[in-house]
Amino acid sequence: MPRWLAIHLPRWSVERVRQRLVARAARRAVAIGGVDVGAPEPAPGDVAILLVETVAERLLVARCCAVASGHGVRVGMTVAGARALLGATPTHVEAHDPALERAALDALGRALWRFTPRVAARAPDGLLLDVAGCERLFGGERPLLEAAVGHVRALGFDARAALAGTASAARAVARFGPEPLAAVASGAERAALEHLPLEALDLEPRTLGALHELELTTLGQCLALSRAQVATRFGEPLLAALDRALGERPEAIECLRYAPPPSVERELEGATDDLETLLTCVRQLLDELAARLAEADVGALALLVELFPTDAPPAREWVALSAPSRDPAHLMTLIEPQLERVRLGFGVDRLRATAPRTAPLRPRQGAGFGLGADLTAGFDRALGELLDAYAGRFGPRRAYLVEAVESHLPERAFRPRPVPLGGAPPRLARASLGAGERPSSVLFRPEPAEVRTDPESGALLALRWRAEEHAILRALGPERLATTWWTALEPVELEERRAPTRTDYTSLDAPTPPPRKPRVEPSRDYWRVQDAAGRWLWIFRCGARWFVHGEWA
């Protein structure tokens, strides 16, 4: 006897956006660490969210949240009108992306596989679970209903649910029923549908319009009409919908499919702890895995190799790739350094290779001669393999791209960004670089020095740095880098030995977090000085102290 659980998410689109705003605000709060930055940010719960779509070159509101509808905003209004109604309320406006929502709904459905293997998503905001027989695991239908809804609510989404003998009836009751959680006995659908409005069944707008013209408002009135009348006046679809709701016609529901990742396993006859043998076995497994991937026309984006020793817990070595690949030699170079470090115990008797993440990979021609390199978002295949090899051997954060950030302090004007594992190269900030000569070697933490000046003319005579005396022959300057009035966030400690959070590219010390005390630094006056040996140094005076900042190498 079929039993269907329908879950309705009334504000699915808007709640996803709100969760994202909450997460972003939380991350920002952690990053700032409580320092007051201008006006306080509005609490994410008070922000009105509008999702807009473009219809005939006009921006209309597609979805709005409870805060917005409290102010009078309705779906179908223009965005300008909505903003006028909202007035001074903080608003977040975003484009409505149905494809993304559909994908997210599928993901939520997959999270509900814990209740039943057959889950279907009903766009735009409904889920159907086939729970015939599953209630035994949860101790009854009511506990199953509460567990499912509780799980969705724990993920942060408001939900209503209903259990019934047919999927349409369950969906109708979940959306328009009086209670948020309802269980309808099989065969009692007719009574449950009696008082629901006509929108409860997914009918076409034309049929709905025709029914409204006849002043039919509830499904009970529809069901009271004779079948012949319904067929002639409104056609077959209405009759089919009513029959499906009552269980007299079968429903075809396509469920989310579970595709296990390609995986190859091998059992050895005897346990062995010889590394060479195991590496040969892994190579053979990777050859088979590559064949499997080739059948499905996909490449692996992640590779998982598991070794099962007889007496120790299994060893799992995982590596991610920047571009999909099914080249067994390349995969072997990535995983080999990690396998060499595995504890084998008394011996390994089972091995398994899986590709947990895959992506479509089109076959290439002429790979033997280096032709046909495909450009994947900036890194081509050969460079991507090189970076994967680096990541496999050194770890994930050893190769960097440098981006220019908006900072007038020379030691902070560039920031290294690690090349991410298994992804496209990051989008880098491109701040303007500014004029002015800069040296080729800049110390992140300027080193203190002493400068002797001529008391009358103020010219620089000699420099004492790193316990060496340099006579200054030429001094060009000064170039002033003034303090920013928003420096509260960028203190640079010139005296104490505390390194900043961001990894710098010249110092070899390990970084530790800086103190969060805002300070206003005096301006720096930079000079380019040449000493008697021909060395050009970049020094500056900050207040009364002198520092050496760089060198023209």
Added chain:
Amino acid sequence: MKPQRAALESLTRRVRVLERGSERPERPPLATGWAGVDGLLGGGLARGVVHEWLGLDGPRVAAGGGAVGGGAFRAAGGRTGAAAWTPPLFLLAHLARRALAEADASAGGGADGAARWILWIGRRVWPYPRTLTRGGGLVECAGALAGGAHGLGGATPLEGARCALELDDVARSGSGGGVDRAVLDRSLFVDPPDRKGLLWAVDAALRCPTVAAVVADGSNLPLPASRRLQLAAEAGSGLCLLARPANELRQLSAAATRWHVRRGGPSPEDGPPLDSEAGELSTDPADRPRWDLELLRCRAGLARVARAPTADGMPTEGGAAAAGAAAGR
């Protein structure tokens, strides 16, 4: 004699191509932009070989007070990370920029349209990124190429040849303001944790076809490792530049060319500084940083001999003899 020698050279080249296989075409040498150097090396820095740049000073003890340069000075403790020395970063950036420009120009007509990259391996050789966006590079000073030990009648010998370079005057050189992000956008900075990792990283990078240039920290490089790097460079097609501290002059190395870079000292005829903003280079040439380049060693067969006819009209073999002497080193 002349046509026979030309025929021999072309035959040598064909044999080399046959031995290596016909996949990689012979890449022309990279023009450095310094007329003296290019003329000396017959077109520029050769591809598929390792070029070593020793400079600017030897390692110093980090706790101050040590002598710099020369001899067998080693940092306290012998740890590779503790020694502080400055490589010739402007020079390496200039060569890397030229390698990238040339690779982009030639790749446009090649079979693959992949972007070329420059790899900077080893924290020591990471330049300040503004250096990479600087439009100009290094130019030769007004002084011409000075020969080393003379004696072989008219031909300029290779070993000991010197060249003086100075930083380009970007603001007035007409290269359009001088900000060019191409090199910075295509630079990858790699930081291997130890020496073995660094050698492996350089080896892997040299074999990658889309790498236009590899600039690496080659300090404390034993001879077998430098031979391996030379083989890796031959397998690839990029430019390989190794920076080493100046005190490793006496160490054996399998690099094809070895250069010694020193800071150009202030010359006595430099006048007092003119009034100028420190932010721009002034027009006074004495205000620009200078470097002295000396070619220590050039492997036989790499350089074309600079020929100058002697009095009786026969070409001399001066350069070839010097190159032959180098082969024995």
